[in-house]
Amino acid sequence: MKKKSKYVLGILGATGAVGKETLDILDERKFPLESLRLFASKRSAGEVLSCQGREWKVEELTPETSFAGIDFALISATDAISREYGARLSAAGILVIDDSGVFRMEDDVPLVVPEVNRQALRSMPRRIVSIPNCTTTPLVMALKPLQEAAGIKRVVVTTFQSVSGTGAAAMDELMNQTRNLMAFREAKAEVYPYQIAFNLLPHIGSFNEGGDCSEEIKIMRETRKILEAPALRLTATTVRVPVLRCHSEAINVELERPLKPHDARAALAEMPGVLVYDDPSKKLYPMPLDATGKDDVFVGRIREDESTANGLNLWVVSDNLRKGAALNAVQIAECLTEH
Amino acid sequence: MKKKSKYVLGILGATGAVGKETLDILDERKFPLESLRLFASKRSAGEVLSCQGREWKVEELTPETSFAGIDFALISATDAISREYGARLSAAGILVIDDSGVFRMEDDVPLVVPEVNRQALRSMPRRIVSIPNCTTTPLVMALKPLQEAAGIKRVVVTTFQSVSGTGAAAMDELMNQTRNLMAFREAKAEVYPYQIAFNLLPHIGSFNEGGDCSEEIKIMRETRKILEAPALRLTATTVRVPVLRCHSEAINVELERPLKPHDARAALAEMPGVLVYDDPSKKLYPMPLDATGKDDVFVGRIREDESTANGLNLWVVSDNLRKGAALNAVQIAECLTEH
Numbered sequence: 001m002k003k004k005s006k007y008v009l010g011i012l013g014a015t016g017a018v019g020k021e022t023l024d025i026l027d028e029r030k031f032p033l034e035s036l037r038l039f040a041s042k043r044s045a046g047e048v049l050s051c052q053g054r055e056w057k058v059e060e061l062t063p064e065t066s067f068a069g070i071d072f073a074l075i076s077a078t079d080a081i082s083r084e085y086g087a088r089l090s091a092a093g094i095l096v097i098d099d100s101g102v103f104r105m106e107d108d109v110p111l112v113v114p115e116v117n118r119q120a121l122r123s124m125p126r127r128i129v130s131i132p133n134c135t136t137t138p139l140v141m142a143l144k145p146l147q148e149a150a151g152i153k154r155v156v157v158t159t160f161q162s163v164s165g166t167g168a169a170a171m172d173e174l175m176n177q178t179r180n181l182m183a184f185r186e187a188k189a190e191v192y193p194y195q196i197a198f199n200l201l202p203h204i205g206s207f208n209e210g211g212d213c214s215e216e217i218k219i220m221r222e223t224r225k226i227l228e229a230p231a232l233r234l235t236a237t238t239v240r241v242p243v244l245r246c247h248s249e250a251i252n253v254e255l256e257r258p259l260k261p262h263d264a265r266a267a268l269a270e271m272p273g274v275l276v277y278d279d280p281s282k283k284l285y286p287m288p289l290d291a292t293g294k295d296d297v298f299v300g301r302i303r304e305d306e307s308t309a310n311g312l313n314l315w316v317v318s319d320n321l322r323k324g325a326a327l328n329a330v331q332i333a334e335c336l337t338e339h
Numbered sequence: 340m341k342k343k344s345k346y347v348l349g350i351l352g353a354t355g356a357v358g359k360e361t362l363d364i365l366d367e368r369k370f371p372l373e374s375l376r377l378f379a380s381k382r383s384a385g386e387v388l389s390c391q392g393r394e395w396k397v398e399e400l401t402p403e404t405s406f407a408g409i410d411f412a413l414i415s416a417t418d419a420i421s422r423e424y425g426a427r428l429s430a431a432g433i434l435v436i437d438d439s440g441v442f443r444m445e446d447d448v449p450l451v452v453p454e455v456n457r458q459a460l461r462s463m464p465r466r467i468v469s470i471p472n473c474t475t476t477p478l479v480m481a482l483k484p485l486q487e488a489a490g491i492k493r494v495v496v497t498t499f500q501s502v503s504g505t506g507a508a509a510m511d512e513l514m515n516q517t518r519n520l521m522a523f524r525e526a527k528a529e530v531y532p533y534q535i536a537f538n539l540l541p542h543i544g545s546f547n548e549g550g551d552c553s554e555e556i557k558i559m560r561e562t563r564k565i566l567e568a569p570a571l572r573l574t575a576t577t578v579r580v581p582v583l584r585c586h587s588e589a590i591n592v593e594l595e596r597p598l599k600p601h602d603a604r605a606a607l608a609e610m611p612g613v614l615v616y617d618d619p620s621k622k623l624y625p626m627p628l629d630a631t632g633k634d635d636v637f638v639g640r641i642r643e644d645e646s647t648a649n650g651l652n653l654w655v656v657s658d659n660l661r662k663g664a665a666l667n668a669v670q671i672a673e674c675l676t677e678h
Contacts (some may be wrong), residue, residue, distance in 0.1 A: 057531035139446035158497035158589040207619035211642035237589040250497040250576040280546035289538045306571035
């Protein structure tokens with residue numbers, strides 16, 4: 001892309017949970033904005049959102065919408081929107097940063113977490129770059145320094161995923177169910193198949209024949225692609241929890257070579273975007289409540305796993321709307337403006 | 340113990356979450372009760388509780404309390420109560436079934452889940468039997484049939500533990516915090532170090548120098564003792580979740596020999612006290628909401644873990660107040676009446 005001093009940015013899905021977070025992040029990071037084009041479905045068209053001290057009206061996204069003049073488009077809507085508009089935008093010469101699962105595993109689409117594999121942005125033949133699933137991003141942020149320090153043999157990850165990963169409607173559902181239950185009324189489930197308030201759903205996405213969730217498959221495949229470790233041995237169990245924001249992960253790692261918790265802590269502390277938050281004796285460990293609204297991936301409870309050679313346990317918490325989605329997308333846009 | 344047609348049962352901690360569940364279970368199972376003696380602290384003394392169609396007054400537990408005539412005592416109070424009264428009761432010739440961590444790991448005290456190691460009750464030199472931690476019990480219920488079918492090499496377990504594991508005060512705390520947050524008021528934390536409503540605490544018990552929680556250590560040690568596998572390789576991460584009842588566990592197992600999910604399912608289905616609840620295509624998987632008030636340990640999401648030889652993933656949910664505590668204690672009492 002031609003280097004400019006300011007850019008025209010389009011956001012598809014501007015009124016969703018990730019879209020709104022994106023506007024905050026463009027503000028905070030003073031992204032060099034010439035102007036913004038905000039797109040959403042008919043229902044939200046006409047809303048006015050503010051960013052960088054100016055107000056921007058949300059336009060309805062239709063097959064007739066013209067994207068002329070846009071430099072970057074960030075898409076965070078549905079798979080169908082990404083499929084339809086991703087190709088159209090890229091054909092119009094616009095750089096697309098896509099948050100869906102549609103393009104992530106395609107060979108000619110880089111899948112990028114800038115701190116981990118920024119170099120993958122060098123080849124964007126389709127002018128599309130994907131950002132990973134919101135559980136993959138914190139996982140690779142924590143694994144990368146361990147991979148470099150001692151090699152990774154096998155990973156067992158169990159996730160505790162907040163409802164905002166599903167979107168704003170799921171956040172409303174958790175709140176409404178909670179309000180109704182506290183008033184001894186029925187808790188209706190519409191977004192999820194069952195009540196999520198005061199409950200756990202070991203089910204994210206759809207199930208394949210082997211009984212894996214699509215979310216579990218995504219974590220496996222995306223992690224291998226980002227870490228450039230196609231044979232990495234990894235298994236995942238993904239669980240929805242009654243938390244509003246932040247995804248948490250219990251990560252068990254078998255390393256190729258010995259790495260003491262102290263040295264793992266040092267390697268993680270050097271990783272940009274990672275905050276080592278690990279002093280159990282002072283009751284300091286990552287929690288969703290603390291990580292909400294924060295950019296860093298919080299890593300704690302770093303300890304030896306004596307059940308295997310070179311085993312480590314970690315507990316990782318990250319704001320799924322920020323580093324898991326909007327922040328990672330804006331960081332990629334920043335990288336591309338510097339190319 | 341001399342076989343009788345009816346027994347006198349004492350319950351220490353009768354007004355707590357586990358104590359109240361115990362009364363329900365004695366009712367449901369028609370335990371052969373001659374009479375009940377209910378004990379609690381001064382605060383609860385005088386309360387009247389019903390069981391088997393009769394009413395029983397709660398007595399204050401003091402160093403002067405006489406236990407004459409009691410056949411069994413179930414203790415579910417604090418470690419201090421177990422330490423003080425466990426020894427006194429047993430010295431008085433009473434069979435003690437204890438729910439604390441005080442005696443579990445002592446060589447001359449059996450640690451029993453009847454479906455798994457009922458045979459351990461044959462030797463009770465101190466007249467004390469311990470019941471396991473409420474996370475250990477469902478874990479060994481799920482592991483035992485796999486151990487018999489294919490041998491166990493290594494286990495990685497991550498727990499999602501409800502607040503009732505801490506007791507009735509913690510259930511009140513979750514409800515009060517939730518009520519306050521929904522009304523935009525502050526959520527005070529008193530039982531836990533931080534807010535538990537809409538949050539996760541990767542911290543159960545106290546931390547040792549290596550950064551493990553006491554709960555994690557308990558799971559490791561107790562599982563080895565119950566499965567009679569002193570060298571079993573096991574690592575645990577224990578997390579408190581904003582759920583009222585039932586503990587859930589993501590269990591990753593490496594077996595010694597191959598065992599297909601289909602065969603694991605069959606082995607688990609034959610285990611008394613286990614309910615295989617596993618049909619993802621119909622959205623059937625264990626959840627705390629479904630397992631609440633149930634006796635069975637629900638096992639689902641049984642699937643192959645391709646990241647290792649003979650790997651399996653399971654998702655287990657069990658009511659921590661029932662099989663995790665009160666039910667297991669009453670089952671042990673039943674076994675002892677049959678000896």
